[in-house]
Amino acid sequence: MDKVRVGIIGCGGRSYAHVNKLVDFEDVEIVAVADPIEERRLKMAEKTDAKRIYKDHKELYDNEATDAIDVVYISVEPTAHDGIEEGAIEKGWHFAVEKPMTLDIDQAENIAKEARDKKIITWVGFQDRYLDIVDALREELPKHKTGLVYGSWIGGIPMLWWWLKKSTCGGQLVEQNIHLLDMLRYLYGEPKSVYATASTGIVEGVEGYDTDDHSTAVIRFKNSVTATLVSGCYLTKENPGSHNGLLITCDDMIIDYKLRDSVTFSTRSEVRKLKTTQDHHYVANRTFIDAVKSKDASKVRSPYEDALKTLKLGFAANESMETGQVITL
Numbered sequence: 274m275d276k277v278r279v280g281i282i283g284c285g286g287r288s289y290a291h292v293n294k295l296v297d298f299e300d301v302e303i304v305a306v307a308d309p310i311e312e313r314r315l316k317m318a319e320k321t322d323a324k325r326i327y328k329d330h331k332e333l334y335d336n337e338a339t340d341a342i343d344v345v346y347i348s349v350e351p352t353a354h355d356g357i358e359e360g361a362i363e364k365g366w367h368f369a370v371e372k373p374m375t376l377d378i379d380q381a382e383n384i385a386k387e388a389r390d391k392k393i394i395t396w397v398g399f400q401d402r403y404l405d406i407v408d409a410l411r412e413e414l415p416k417h418k419t420g421l422v423y424g425s426w427i428g429g430i431p432m433l434w435w436w437l438k439k440s441t442c443g444g445q446l447v448e449q450n451i452h453l454l455d456m457l458r459y460l461y462g463e464p465k466s467v468y469a470t471a472s473t474g475i476v477e478g479v480e481g482y483d484t485d486d487h488s489t490a491v492i493r494f495k496n497s498v499t500a501t502l503v504s505g506c507y508l509t510k511e512n513p514g515s516h517n518g519l520l521i522t523c524d525d526m527i528i529d530y531k532l533r534d535s536v537t538f539s540t541r542s543e544v545r546k547l548k549t550t551q552d553h554h555y556v557a558n559r560t561f562i563d564a565v566k567s568k569d570a571s572k573v574r575s576p577y578e579d580a581l582k583t584l585k586l587g588f589a590a591n592e593s594m595e596t597g598q599v600i601t602l
């Protein structure tokens with residue numbers, strides 16, 4: 274395969290994180306774009322030089338031959354995954370899809386199975402797994418014993434219509450702090466239980482908003498690590514921001530991972546700080562395209578099937594928020 278032919282499904286904000294990298298890859302050609310919003314699909318076509326422009330994924334699938342596209346990039350709202358991945362699998366197209374991949378776990382289970390059966394190469398947008406500082410963190414952790422981990426993602430509200438409602442975004446933990454949920458799994462393996470609480474009442478005057486203002490999830494991992502992960506979306510522009518990332522307390526070391534920025538390893542005798550020097554969106558996209566070209570799915574760090582485990586953890590936390598029960602996984 275000289276050039277990987279790509280179709281873009283969803284031309285909103287997030288799609289550009291991928292497209293901005295793909296347009297510079299000499300071995301990638303973006304051949305088709307789709308979005309129900311005309312202005313967005315035309316802007317994307319201009320940016321990518323794509324000649325085939327469609328009003329949605331269905332029109333793209335109806336008009337594109339199976340051998341005209343190798344890969345689709347899917348960046349749509351969490352509730353808009355209406356047969357998009359299933360259609361790509363049927364065509365035999367590999368796909369990259371944004372997290373959370375859907376709010377319907379049965380659908381996600383089915384997609385994971387179908388993709389596995391048809392040997393489709395998949396990548397879910399947990400790009401933080403490609404950070405150099407996360408590699409350093411993963412190298413350091415086995416040298417110490419971790420007890421407690423404190424994680425946080427506290428910020429404001431992304432002003433997207435679908436983000437404002439829990440029914441269309443899944444809540445902040447599932448939509449946004451899923452990155453740290455996934456990071457915890459990447460560092461510590463599989464969880465055995467989760468307990469979570471959520472509150473509202475701080476955010477006022479945002480029309481249509483009904484999701485949680487903040488939540489706390491206590492996750493126990495099979496290897497005895499316990500993580501407390503807090504999420505908040507109530508900060509106003511006046512707030513200078515808070516520590517987002519993970520604070521990892523080991524027996525003989527404190528590790529401070531500042532989200533997408535740096536990691537600091539501290540003991541009484543040494544403090545070692547590493548700042549990321551890497552464009553992780555570049556590395557993540559390059560890796561996916563290389564995986565497709567070499568037909569080597571093992572290169573991808575967050576394939577659909579693995580990402581599904583993170584999604585299930587987020588859903589279990591939501592269930593705990595609703596029922597007040599500890600959810601065993």
Ligand SMILES: NC(=O)c1ccc[n+]([C@@H]2O[C@H](COP(=O)([O-])OP(=O)(O)OC[C@H]3O[C@@H](n4cnc5c(N)ncnc54)[C@H](O)[C@@H]3O)[C@@H](O)[C@H]2O)c1
Pocket residue numbers: 282283284285286287288307308309310313328329330331348349350351353371372373398399400433448
């Ligand atoms: N990995 C990350 O760091 C990251 C960051 C931001 C957003 N995201 C995720 O990316 C996804 C998209 O977010 P966004 O900010 O781009 O949202 P957005 O609302 O800006 O864009 C979504 C686009 O999808 C289009 N769309 C909906 N149904 C479609 C269909 N059937 N065919 C073609 N296009 C369709 C919409 O018209 C819209 O333009 C969400 O799941 C979000 O959680 C991931």
